Amino acid sequence: MTIKDIAKKVFLIEIFKGMALTLRMMFTHAVTRQYPEERREPFPGFRGLHALVRNPDGKARCVGCGLCAAICPSQCINIYTSESKDHKKVVDRYEIEVLRCVYCAFCVEACPFGAVVLTPHFEYSDYSRDALYMDKEKLLSNWDKFMTGKRAEEYFERFWRPKLEDFTTPENQPVFRGKEG
Numbered sequence: 001m002t003i004k005d006i007a008k009k010v011f012l013i014e015i016f017k018g019m020a021l022t023l024r025m026m027f028t029h030a031v032t033r034q035y036p037e038e039r040r041e042p043f044p045g046f047r048g049l050h051a052l053v054r055n056p057d058g059k060a061r062c063v064g065c066g067l068c069a070a071i072c073p074s075q076c077i078n079i080y081t082s083e084s085k086d087h088k089k090v091v092d093r094y095e096i097e098v099l100r101c102v103y104c105a106f107c108v109e110a111c112p113f114g115a116v117v118l119t120p121h122f123e124y125s126d127y128s129r130d131a132l133y134m135d136k137e138k139l140l141s142n143w144d145k146f147m148t149g150k151r152a153e154e155y156f157e158r159f160w161r162p163k164l165e166d167f168t169t170p171e172n173q174p175v176f177r178g179k180e181g
């Protein structure tokens with residue numbers, strides 16, 4: 001140990017430095033945000049609570065293809081479908097176990113129809129797991145509550161929507177890109 005180190009210990013230099021810093025900070029403006037009184041708008045494209053896109057006719061856009069469930073690394077998307085009388089696929093149940101989600105947004109990227117989104121809403125908590133088990137109705141109402149108007153438009157245009165409007169051919173779907181041949 002050098003003489004300098006001994007002097008530092010004897011005269012409590014580090015403690016005085018710390019106290020000086022504390023004293024200086026007492027006279028500066030606080031930088032802490034007083035949440036929840038002071039809120040900040042989440043940035044566009046923030047990955048919050050899930051929603052299913054509702055078409056203008058009021059129905060879910062999801063067709064039950066299952067790509068989102070297949071790609072989900074947490075395996076927290078459950079889809080149950082059946083066949084209608086006119087041989088069309090019907091999405092009977094679409095459920096997301098939100099507490100298992102890691103918010104990777106692979107489901108959003110994989111969906112060829114832009115039918116599932118992550119909304120900017122992050123203030124959700126509950127005392128029971130059931131409340132955070134999102135069924136189709138809850139997911140559609142999340143769309144109504146958190147993604148109306150310009151917000152939804154910006155979400156797709158800036159972040160997730162495939163650049164071409166054609167969702168029907170594989171080469172225009174992000175999930176198939178680079179897999180041909």
Ligand code: SF4
Nearest residue numbers: 072101102104105107
């Ligand atoms: S964000 Fe990721 S983990 Fe969450 S549901 Fe989508 S694919 Fe699964």
Ligand code: SF4
Nearest residue numbers: 062063065066068111
């Ligand atoms: S990938 Fe899209 S259309 Fe297919 S089941 Fe998932 S949300 Fe529905």
